Amino acid sequence: MGLRDIIEKDVKNVFLNPDEFGEAHIVDGRKMTVIIDDNGLAERRKRDKAMAEGLHTKQRLFYVSAEEYGSAPLIGRLMELDGDYYTVADVTEESGMYAVSLEANES
Numbered sequence: 001m002g003l004r005d006i007i008e009k010d011v012k013n014v015f016l017n018p019d020e021f022g023e024a025h026i027v028d029g030r031k032m033t034v035i036i037d038d039n040g041l042a043e044r045r046k047r048d049k050a051m052a053e054g055l056h057t058k059q060r061l062f063y064v065s066a067e068e069y070g071s072a073p074l075i076g077r078l079m080e081l082d083g084d085y086y087t088v089a090d091v092t093e094e095s096g097m098y099a100v101s102l103e104a105n106e107s
Contacts (some may be wrong), residue, residue: 015097016065027064028080035063037099060086060102063094072098 015035016022022033038061060081066072073079073088079102080086086102093099 015063016068025062026080026082027062027069032064032068037061037063056106058086058104058106059089061099062102063097063099066093066096066098069098073100 016033018024018033021035023036024031025034025036026032027034062081072091072093075088075091077088078085079088079100081102084104086104088100089103090101091098
């Protein structure tokens with residue numbers, strides 16, 4: 001078994017395991033196991049500035065199995081996460097998982 005095989009196995013059995021890091025969330029109407037990474041957003045928030053007086057960007061970052069999600073979501077499209085709507089700001093694939101950055105304007 002190669003390193004890639006071990007990492008792919010760990011995605012399912014460790015990272016996205018509900019007994020470890022994974023949590024059930026609703027993504028575009030489908031229940032999926034994801035990891036919400038609010039700590040990863042802390043660094044991104046330091047770089048963000050208010051867009052206008054009283055208007056700010058709300059951001060979320062989550063990881064989901066590429067296999068479970070399917071084709072990568074397109075940047076700029078609307079996505080629902082747990083009943084809230086966001087715009088997909090960025091998507092990267094990391095070891096069989098998508099890291100999906102979302103943002104929404106809020107006042």
